[in-house]
Amino acid sequence: MRAPQADRLTWQCRAADRLGLTAEPPGGGSRKGERWGGLLAWLLRRHVARCPRCQAELAGWRRIAALLQASSGVQAPAGTLDRVMARIAAEQDQERAVSEGPRREPLSLAGAAAAWLAWVFAVSLQAAGALGLLLPAFPGLTDRVFALVRAAFDSGGQRVREAAWMLQRAGETLPPGVAPYVEAVWWCAAGLSFAIGVLIVTGGRPGPRRE
Amino acid sequence: MVQDEAKLLHRAKEGDGQAFAGLVEPCLDQAYRLALRLAGDPGEAEDALQEALYKAWRALPRFRGDARFATWLYRIVYRVAVDRARKAKPLPVDDARLLDAAGSHDPAAAAWYDPESRWEGVEAQRELEAALQKLPPSYRAALTLYYVEGLTVRDIAGVLDVPVGTVKTHLHRARQALKRELGKERGGEGVWTR
Numbered sequence: 001m002r003a004p005q006a007d008r009l010t011w012q013c014r015a016a017d018r019l020g021l022t023a024e025p026p027g028g029g030s031r032k033g034e035r036w037g038g039l040l041a042w043l044l045r046r047h048v049a050r051c052p053r054c055q056a057e058l059a060g061w062r063r064i065a066a067l068l069q070a071s072s073g074v075q076a077p078a079g080t081l082d083r084v085m086a087r088i089a090a091e092q093d094q095e096r097a098v099s100e101g102p103r104r105e106p107l108s109l110a111g112a113a114a115a116w117l118a119w120v121f122a123v124s125l126q127a128a129g130a131l132g133l134l135l136p137a138f139p140g141l142t143d144r145v146f147a148l149v150r151a152a153f154d155s156g157g158q159r160v161r162e163a164a165w166m167l168q169r170a171g172e173t174l175p176p177g178v179a180p181y182v183e184a185v186w187w188c189a190a191g192l193s194f195a196i197g198v199l200i201v202t203g204g205r206p207g208p209r210r211e
Numbered sequence: 212m213v214q215d216e217a218k219l220l221h222r223a224k225e226g227d228g229q230a231f232a233g234l235v236e237p238c239l240d241q242a243y244r245l246a247l248r249l250a251g252d253p254g255e256a257e258d259a260l261q262e263a264l265y266k267a268w269r270a271l272p273r274f275r276g277d278a279r280f281a282t283w284l285y286r287i288v289y290r291v292a293v294d295r296a297r298k299a300k301p302l303p304v305d306d307a308r309l310l311d312a313a314g315s316h317d318p319a320a321a322a323w324y325d326p327e328s329r330w331e332g333v334e335a336q337r338e339l340e341a342a343l344q345k346l347p348p349s350y351r352a353a354l355t356l357y358y359v360e361g362l363t364v365r366d367i368a369g370v371l372d373v374p375v376g377t378v379k380t381h382l383h384r385a386r387q388a389l390k391r392e393l394g395k396e397r398g399g400e401g402v403w404t405r
């Protein structure tokens with residue numbers, strides 16, 4: 001069965017539908033800024049008030065709105081927000097732990113980097129000397145540095161002295177073509193050890209905390 | 212009230228989780244109802260809401276405060292719920308054009324109301340929900356926010372991130388589509404027509 005009002009659908013009915021005047025929720029028309037203003041809306045409201053079809057439409061939408069609003073008491077499951085907050089708190093703790101951990105001071109990092117660069121430069125000089133390119137410019141540089149190291153070891157214990165001699169003897173037994181490369185690797189390793197030492201001595205203090 | 216929100220927002224932006232919870236709490240149920248209407252399933256709605264809340268927390272430093280916090284949160288809930296639904300099962304019915312193609316004043320839709328009938332109770336709820344679930348998410352969201360949550364058209368525009376005129380069009384088309392779907396739910400009889 002069809003409602004008889006449906007057959008008398010005028011242009012005003014269509015316009016009122018289009019503007020939502022026949023589908024306002026209960027009390028919806030009084031919501032601030034929600035009412036459709038202007039002369040046309042005023043005329044259409046007058047039409048809606050008198051037209052059986054539009055009144056039926058309005059009553060239908062009020063019923064729909066009431067049914068929809070029956071769900072307005074539905075609440076978020078208990079603990080939803082708590083679970084999200086727990087996840088956020090755990091992440092914050094993690095981030096705090098990272099930012100508050102022992103941090104190297106920039107100065108010690110720069111110092112270590114400079115020391116390492118100096119050693120790389122020394123090693124490259126050694127390598128160049130080994131290739132015979134700079135040999136006339138730096139004669140006996142390696143021997144002199146070794147002499148200094150040996151002197152330092154001489155003032156130390158017998159074991160250190162023996163280790164130094166063993167090291168030198170090992171160097172002497174190497175074939176002439178390989179020795180310069182072993183020497184370069186030795187200097188490089190020594191340089192890295194030195195840089196790490198500088199880092200440990202000067203950079204062990206915790207850095208500033210991040211608020 | 213607005214000042215309180217501004218204070219909480221300031222603290223939350225600086226990493227205060229309790230302040231964030233204070234902002235969320237007043238609009239949590241509304242956000243859940245929106246997610247529920249879009250997801251159509253309580254478990255999925257809760258998951259979507261949790262994901263949206265977490266995303267809101269991460270995005271909070273970028274929130275400029277030019278809308279209400281609740282509107283901004285609903286927008287995130289809407290996007291997350293729609294994204295999740297799209298990934299889970301792309302529904303052809305989500306294409307608004309399919310629903311609009313049937314015309315806005317077909318006879319089935321026009322004959323939907325009969326003042327003599329009593330369409331109410333659990334069965335009416337079920338039919339209404341079934342019809343709603345066949346509408347595109349933007350229509351569902353617009354109807355829910357307008358009729359259930361009482362948001363203004365301007366606020367709904369903020370949630371859906373579309374112009375105010377588009378919301379008015381959405382509401383009009385959503386109503387027409389809902390009438391048609393209700394007609395189908397009622398076996399072509401038209402709602403409330405016996």
Ligand SMILES: [Zn+2]
Pocket residue numbers: 010012013014016047048051052053054055
């Ligand atoms: Zn009319």
